[in-house]
Amino acid sequence: DVKVTQSSRYLVKRTGEKVFLECVQDMDHENMFWYRQDPGLGLRLIYFSYDVKMKEKGDIPEGYSVSREKKERFSLILESASTNQTSMYLCASRGDWPGVTDTQYFGPGTRLTVL
Amino acid sequence: DQQVKQNSPSLSVQEGRISILNCDYTNSMFDYFLWYKKYPAEGPTFLISISSIKDKNEDGRFTVFLNKSAKHLSLHIVPSQPGDSAVYFCAASGGVTGTASKLTFGTGTRLQVTL
Structure with a gap:
């Protein structure tokens, strides 16, 4: 069974803080993705990675960055969190x-x- | 520009009846379509998919129909059960590998199956 885990279920941060969201998968998958889900907007792709150290912008990358140093781990970074995030x-x-x-x-x- | 559209934000169906969820797309490069189901506070789970070379795919109570000329697909659930109550997302992709494997999601339809 494929398992994808995320570091936190709930997180509260203050405006301007740097935020790290971690994701780990255990199936040796090449591709990893970060989405955000908002009411009435569905799932929107922020960034994705199709290999280690490779990344591509999705539909709404502004205000976010990502890191993929190892195949199993894909991190989403909010450089300076804002309320609209x-x-x-x-x-x-x-x-x-x-x-x-x-x-x-x-x-x-x-x-x-x-x- | 919403390339995948689910025009019905919600649907209510009686237990035992058929649920029909609809999805329209605009990008003719899409060649693979999927339906995901999402319960509150959980990640989406894959339900059923269809390739553009087919017009129907069946899996138990779930059937997906694809009309390429109309750029329309639908998910039929027969018979509907209370456990089917969830948000259903339609998604599309333009390929299998690398950057083409990213999915474009619709905005979702909330299905409620009543007793």
């Missing part, structure tokens, strides 16, 4: 070998509140 953050991973569907496996999410 209050959201549910979801990490996902996906394999990259022939015959596998496009299934992404999601972690449980981190509910971040920025005060």
Whole structure:
């Protein structure tokens, strides 16, 4: 069974703080993704990585950065948290070998509140 | 620009009846479509998928239909059960590997199955 874990389920931070959200997967997947989920907006892709040290911007990368130093770990960084970054953050991973569907496996999410 | 649209934010269906969730897309490069189910405070879980070379895929009570000419897909749940009450996200991708493997999600439809 694929397992994707996220470092915190709930997080409260103050405006201007630097925030790290960690995601770890145990299936040796090449691809990892960070989304945020907001009411009425669905899941929006922030950043993704298709290999170690490789990253690409998603649809809403502003105010975020990422780090992928090891294959199993993908970190999302909020350089200076703002109230409009209050959201549910979801990490996902996906394999990259022939015959596998496009299934992404999601972690449980981190509910971040920025005060 | 919302490339994947779920125009019904909510749907209520009686237990035992059919639930039909709809999804429209605008990007003709999408060739793989998925449905995810999400319970509150949990990450989305994969439900069923369909490749653009097919027009129907079935898995137990769940069937996905794809109409490429109309750029429309639908998820049918028969019979609906109370445990099916969740938010359903439609998603699409333009490829299997690397950067093409990123998913574009719709805004979600909240399904409530009543007794």
